[in-house]
Amino acid sequence: MLADLHCHSTASDGLLTPAELVARAQAQGVGLLALTDHDTLDGLPAAHAAAREAGLRLVDGVELSCLWGGATIHVLGYAFDREAPALREALAALHHGRWARAEEIGQRLEAKGMPGCFAGACAVQAERGEAGHPPSRPHFAEYMVRAGHVKDHGQAFQRWLGAGKLGDIKQHWPDLPSTVQTLRAAGAWISLAHPCHYDFTRSKRRRLVSEFVAAGGHALEVSNGPQVDSQVGMLAILAREFGLLASAGSDFHGPRPWSELGQYRGLPADLPALADCLQQSLRPPLHA
Numbered sequence: 431m432l433a434d435l436h437c438h439s440t441a442s443d444g445l446l447t448p449a450e451l452v453a454r455a456q457a458q459g460v461g462l463l464a465l466t467d468h469d470t471l472d473g474l475p476a477a478h479a480a481a482r483e484a485g486l487r488l489v490d491g492v493e494l495s496c497l498w499g500g501a502t503i504h505v506l507g508y509a510f511d512r513e514a515p516a517l518r519e520a521l522a523a524l525h526h527g528r529w530a531r532a533e534e535i536g537q538r539l540e541a542k543g544m545p546g547c548f549a550g551a552c553a554v555q556a557e558r559g560e561a562g563h564p565p566s567r568p569h570f571a572e573y574m575v576r577a578g579h580v581k582d583h584g585q586a587f588q589r590w591l592g593a594g595k596l597g598d599i600k601q602h603w604p605d606l607p608s609t610v611q612t613l614r615a616a617g618a619w620i621s622l623a624h625p626c627h628y629d630f631t632r633s634k635r636r637r638l639v640s641e642f643v644a645a646g647g648h649a650l651e652v653s654n655g656p657q658v659d660s661q662v663g664m665l666a667i668l669a670r671e672f673g674l675l676a677s678a679g680s681d682f683h684g685p686r687p688w689s690e691l692g693q694y695r696g697l698p699a700d701l702p703a704l705a706d707c708l709q710q711s712l713r714p715p716l717h718a
């Protein structure tokens with residue numbers, strides 16, 4: 431069965447509604463899907479309704495933003511208790527933090543001669559996404575393209591929004607151990623998202639994985655979207671070394687030529703797959 435454990439809807443920075451996403455996943459042959467919006471569970475009820483109708487297995491998921499080693503990093507949680515107080519509190523704090531961060535990004539861009547970016551990003555979010563949600567960096571990027579400040583999203587991130595640039599405001603994120611702890615308190619399976627996305631040396635990446643394991647994480651996202659073979663191989667080695675499960679997903683945000691639901695490089699056959707644990711409805715071990 432084809433599983434996709436990483437994708438986004440209009441509840442965060444995706445372009446398809448949860449129902450559209452489920453329909454597309456089914457058309458692509460995905461049998462087990464996890465919706466993993468950034469820092470929100472708001473897309474899950476609609477995704478479940480669509481999945482029930484389509485006969486597709488949907489697992490609750492989330493991609494939490496946190497801080498480690500001076501960088502914004504992402505941790506995936508699955509099959510948790512949606513009502514767990516620790517998770518509810520963490521999500522509420524992230525929601526408020528994202529609003530404050532978006533305003534700060536707007537102020538910083540204004541100081542660089544780009545006024546109106548906060549209002550513009552809010553308008554893009556309102557046009558694409560769910561009411562009341564804070565705009566995220568891709569919404570800023572879209573507004574900046576429309577306003578003619580940059581030629582495309584790539585340039586918006588490269589110049590203004592990407593890692594280490596003025597829009598990469600990290601002070602609203604909790605740290606990695608507390609994020610893993612929040613997910614553990616909700617009974618989640620926990621995977622470290624796309625460890626190759628960060629501009630880390632090999633030894634720093636290894637330290638990240640080691641600290642993730644020490645905090646109580648269970649899995650490594652060994653294959654993410656269009657990630658190349660060499661990175662899958664390198665992450666597979668880390669998963670073996672640390673005795674972690676392997677997870678995989680498209681990280682789909684919307685229909686684009688290089689991105690599709692269910693598409694990612696296959697996991698090496700010897701690695702135990704998180705998708706199998708979710709498929710069998712196993713509970714995570716209490717002690718990692």
Ligand code: AMP
Nearest residue numbers: 443468566567568583584587588592683
């Ligand atoms: P935020 O959730 O506000 O921190 O924004 C992060 C999101 O921006 C990521 O999840 C991606 O969807 C998107 N993103 C990050 N880097 C880039 C990039 N270089 N080009 C386009 N989109 C990006």
Ligand code: MN
Nearest residue numbers: 438443468683
């Ligand atoms: Mn995203």
Ligand code: MN
Nearest residue numbers: 493504623624
């Ligand atoms: Mn991510």
Ligand code: MN
Nearest residue numbers: 436438493681
């Ligand atoms: Mn993602």
